[in-house]
Amino acid sequence: MKIRKDKDILLFTKLGSFSILFGCGVLFFQIGSKTVMVLGGMSILVGIMMCIMALVASTKPKTELIRDERITRINEKAGYNAGWLIMLAVTILFWVDKIWSLNIELKDMYYTTIFVGAYSWLILRWYYNKRCIE
Numbered sequence: 353m354k355i356r357k358d359k360d361i362l363l364f365t366k367l368g369s370f371s372i373l374f375g376c377g378v379l380f381f382q383i384g385s386k387t388v389m390v391l392g393g394m395s396i397l398v399g400i401m402m403c404i405m406a407l408v409a410s411t412k413p414k415t416e417l418i419r420d421e422r423i424t425r426i427n428e429k430a431g432y433n434a435g436w437l438i439m440l441a442v443t444i445l446f447w448v449d450k451i452w453s454l455n456i457e458l459k460d461m462y463y464t465t466i467f468v469g470a471y472s473w474l475i476l477r478w479y480y481n482k483r484c485i486e
Contacts, residue, residue, distance in 0.1 A: 361410045368402030371395050426480045434473035441468040 375395030382388045442465055449456040 355407075356410045356414065358414075361406050364406040364409070365403055368399045368406060371399030371402060373399075375399060422484060426477060426484065430473050430476035430480055433476050434469055437472045438465055438469045441465060 372395070375392045375397075378388060378392035378395060382392065442461065445456060445461050445464060448454065
């Protein structure tokens with residue numbers, strides 16, 4: 353198994369290693385706050401994931417990582433429509449809160465928006481990919 357060592361792979365690995373070191377430093381010098389502990393743990397987790405992603409990407413040939421025009425078009429179209437769905441979800445939540453006085457917290461609207469955006473993008477990307485193949 354040949355591992356590529358171009359500058360993009362090395363930069364991504366360096367960022368992952370820096371994130372792990374930052375998380376270890378945060379955990380070592382923490383004051384006792386749970387928020388700081390979670391920040392350090394998440395930083396370590398992100399660093400490990402970045403290093404694994406760099407390792408997986410470095411084992412593939414460079415021609416396999418280049419996206420073709422069809423995939424780029426599908427991602428753009430799914431992102432555009434997911435953006436409109438996010439706007440629709442925020443508008444509906446806002447007006448439902450105003451009409452029925454549900455006292456929806458901003459944090460709940462934030463999580464709902466992230467949920468709607470991420471899953472609608474994934475579903476739309478899958479749908480457009482299936483539609484282009486047929």
